Amino acid sequence: MVDKNPQDSSPPQWPEAAQTLMALMQARGEVARLSEREQLLSSLLVSVNAVLWAFNWETREVLYVSPAYERIFGRPTDPLLADYNQWRDSVYPDDLEEAERSLASVLDKGSVEDREYRIVTADGQVRWLSDKCFINRQGEPGQPLIIVGIAEDITEKKHLETELQRLATTDELTESSNRRHFFECANHEFERARTQGTPLSFLMLDIDDFKTVNDTYGHQEGDNVLQRIAECGRAALRRGDVFGRIGGEEFAAVFPGCEPGVAMQVAERLQREIQQLSFSHDSRTFTITISQGLTSLLPEDDSVDSLFSRADAAMYEAKRQGKNRIIPG
Template identity: 60%
Template sequence: MILDFYNGDLMDEQLTGPLSADETMLALLHSRAEAERLRDRERLFSALLESVNAVLWALDWQTREIVYVSPAYEQIFGRPMAFALSSYDDWLNNIYPDDLQYAQDSLNQVLQQGAMESREYRIIRGDGEVRWLSDKCFVSQRTEAGMPLLIVGMAEDITDKKRMEEELQRLATTDVLTRSSNRRHFFESAQRAFEFAKASGESLAFLLMDIDDFKKINDRFGHQMGDLVLQRVAECGAQATRRGDLFGRIGGEEFALLLPGCDLELAEQIGGRLQRAVRQLMVPTTDGPLRVTISQGLAILHESDTGLDALYARADEAMYKAKRQGKDQIVQG
């Protein structure tokens, strides 16, 4: 009986008399051993939580209280754990303002669907740094009526991953030398803009431009100076555009500017602004400042245009006409 008691197989109600001294000692030792095992498990659990580079959290949906956050909260959010545990509103205050509506809407989806594999949003750390989180969460408990009671989740910092994705996207869509759109990205975007303009009846303008006498610049000063001229012209293009416009390098010294929602008059104004900005460039060389000019061809979307090629062809023809007429000007096609 003593051995069975030590192994925990004998229930208290099976004991019919008082414990002997030996039994009492064994029971005490057993109790202490169980307590030590529990402490070991608690220490192991705490060590595991501290080693996980993600915030484990639990939200009581009925009281709107964060009832648990793991130690990683302080590292990722840059705030004391007490900040999160004070109220759910304080947790929401961490979220980047532009992402707050999405974070709330996606949580409502979790309540309806029961789980969400991943929702990504930004937070503002205690030191002001903006970080990206991937937050996986699900409904852990429900009331007898089926209403959500406890929501648990794991929020992981994915800022480095996001930055890598953005850099890969930039490399895939950007001309390395000028940092403007590359040819492929420009024409893919231009095609979408063309289709939208045709479907909606919105105006669309296309400007094609070429640096005048660029070969002479390369021959006289070298390709390094030519690269610098390309970069400076691209800077002028970026400064002349509006939000939603697209500027890109589509050839050696050839650039293009797509102007959605832009009629002829406004397109001429933007083109003229770009023309003047390039004229004012003073690129330093060993022979003194180098002046640069561009020739531009302008085309406006016609109802009869069935494809982007028609718009591009008119702009291209107009640009070469500007070259023949003396360069440094805009010609409408």
């Protein structure tokens, strides 16, 4: 009987086994670290309150969209990844052409950082987005043309800007244009009339005996009168006319493209509507009247100030002639 070679039944050499074990442990450790990094990246993407996205320009495919898409758009991601038109359908209709144009401009510019447009969420809310994007390659041949970007919800910022703009341009009491904004608009219409050779009319309006209203019925009732006058002004004027409160009980209007005869008709309509207003205070009823001065653009006028001065002088002439009338100037 021949003895077996002892080496034939010996276990693997421990140094080799240890190396294999160490390699397996290192591999598992690397897998664990990769998993941890993936979990960390996933957590970061979930926490970012902006939509990260990647888009294949040539195939019109959305390659990636971050979790914030569902929060901001109120829509699931899978339909978007399957069909790019899901994004187009969510853009506010009036903004779609500009949104697509600005996206295409990244091909020439390499990046676009001033894209702003509105979307309509699944539940009908209108939200503003600021969407920055850029090309992720520098034109290497044979590589797909991928556009990546980040879309941030700026709805609250837009609402704040709108409110600040309203406060800066609107008379708080009457919600008409304030003096500064009125004359900015009037100057714009003056320059346009001069450039295009079109007519322009300017109206000044003052409430008759307004001090008596305040003294007799109180300032709160006086404020009510101012508000009702402003409402009449907005209702009587034409679309495109400029109307504002320029001080105290004085209002003014600019009629772009309006011949003197038509401007007089608008002023008369405003006069009638205000005459029909009725106010009551402590069981007492009263009415009000206004005096108006109306003028139109002349060849020698070099600024809005000329129109304003003539209309103002005509308005005070209406006061001197007995009030409650319109005097052309």
